[in-house]
Amino acid sequence: MDSQILMDEALFERVVDRLAHQLLEHHDFNHLDLIGLQPRGYWFAQVLQRRLHELRPDEHINCGGLDVTFHRDDFRRREKPLNPSSTHMEFLVENRHVILVDDVLFTGRTIRAGMDALLSHGRPQSVQLLVLVNRRFQRELPIEPQYVGKTIDSIDCEYVQVLREEGSDKCRIMLLNQKPE
């Protein structure tokens, strides 16, 4: 299997820094919630939350993890069954500004399911999308991110692999020429 590095640990750190500063520039944290889509989006949202806390130690930023399994549109249409992850939402998003966070944006269907799942926790004032990697092509729904770590051009059969170190904020992103088994 061929692979290339899209983002090494050092670049990942700089990207997290940039995204955190972009959020600081555009938002008042009294009304902002970060909500990551399980499993890796929630991890990435927590990485961002920790970085934001370093930059603004006095401000509290809500961070939740949302599982979209029950809201997916490919249930009973896939070869393999979908097993749920846990949802960690200890707050309501009613009238809040929400940044939906995911690791890779590809077809847009997970994000659609995420927005559907989000509405079960209240009606947010606004929802914006932040992704670590934006695969520009093969979008199947009219969904575009407001904040992007890195935009890449890739073809359908390729696979973006997010390799994170357990228990740390370090991460490396690879582009593989096929989906691993």
Place this chain on the structure above:
Amino acid sequence: MNHLSVHHLTGIRGLNLNDIELIFQAAKEFKEVINRPIRKVPSLRDLTIANLFFENSTRTRLSFELAEKRLSADVVNFSSASSSVKKGETLVDTVNNILAMKVDLVVICHPHPRAPQFLAKKVNTIVVNAGDGTHEHPTQALLDAFSMTERLGDVRGKNIAIVGDIRHSRVAISNILCLQLLGANVRVCGPKTLIPKYIGSMGVKVSHDLDETLAWCDVANMLRIQLERQDDTSIPYFPSLREYAVGFGLDRVRLDRLRKKVTIMHPGPINRGVEITSAAADSDHSIILDQVENGVAIRMAVLYLLASNN
């Protein structure tokens, strides 16, 4: 393995440990769903489910119906009291007629043991057993075991007592099978007349002393005296309800006599003052209402996993 090994849920017999763990994992997430402000997910929106209740059962039907509606399925209810079954139609004909109206899954509660297994072989649909006579009640056993794991962490190695009318209880058989799969030690307790002879062959210990059983167990699952099934013999199984309550009823005095905390369960409906007094049923040892809440989550998990498996 991330899918069930079965295509129907006709009983706990046939499930393996992985199946039960999978159901518990999904139920945990569904419990979170039913505690959200909007308690509904769209997973089964393209499915129609028929609840076929050939036997009176209020809470099981309500629990299944809520689980189906929380999963966005279309639901039709059928009760034998107002149906052509009274006119002599067979079970297979009744179900095939319902399936011809494009129903994808049937939940069946029937007074005859093994009716769901029979149906699963004869008709082309997913069958879920909601209780078949005195045979099995798999979703009740799953929700009981799930409630125990929530309270105790893990039931492996724990002592679980099932007390009361074992002879007429489908809950008892399913509970024994499920808890044994999960590695618990199971004991049944009740008057000799209400404990069937075959129970020893299931690998459970038998006791006729409630106080000694309570001292042994971590959880006591108090079964209902099934008054509607007591007249299948000319000789009563016990002299009077009062005498049963004295020998096998759980009350505050018995609980206070113990030097440890025993979790109390009851599958409902409760005959207050017979198998359990109000003081015991409403004490902080009791997880009876947790069982009811978990019932919806477990049934959502079962329906979701069976639907994704077919």
